[in-house]
Amino acid sequence: MDFTPPQKECDLCPRLCAYRKKNREKYPHYHNGPVTPFGDLSAEILIVGLAPGLNGANQTNRPFTNDYAGDVLYPILKKYGFAQGEYEKRKDDGYKLLNVRITNAVRCVPPENKPTTEEEKTCRQFLIKEIAAMSNLKIILCLGTISHKNVLQALGLKQSYAKFKHGELYALPARQQLTLIDSYHTSRYNINTGVLTYEMFEEIIKKIKGLINQ
């Protein structure tokens, strides 16, 4: 079970369905459906992004794959031993995650990369099931504020429990020995504006490595 809506045909969000229909006409060779999470459910680390990019994960059906944000994320994961193989921006590139799973708060591409609060709420059921199914889970890395907000909600926690702060660690009372760590999203915008640098993101992955003792 992949904790995605029924492949390609989820109809829970009218606006996202209408956008998918348009994209199917414009880009018939793209995946154009809910994106399947990447990595094993047995992993100790879950990375939660925002939503698939139009020409990235929405095309390739692998989170962050062929997205600028993946160009930042994937090589750094490999550098710290959380992946093997070469990341070549394709689902069949042979790149393999080690002890990490990657998913999104919203599984279908939203117009302008912005899901509505209602769409986040509707899609949250899949994140809830996914987190519950990860029996070895120790760390959830939230990329950006929308991921952070949705992870807290998925765990039944109030937003006041943990404010989004880059580099901050929060023990999660919802489950024993579960830690949330925040990072600015690895988006092109954040990198270009200097909100997040490669070095800052490496520090986050190093911190996780220290916590996991891998």
Ligand code: URA
């Ligand atoms: N691609 C994804 O799959 N998720 C993001 O958050 C950004 C790009």
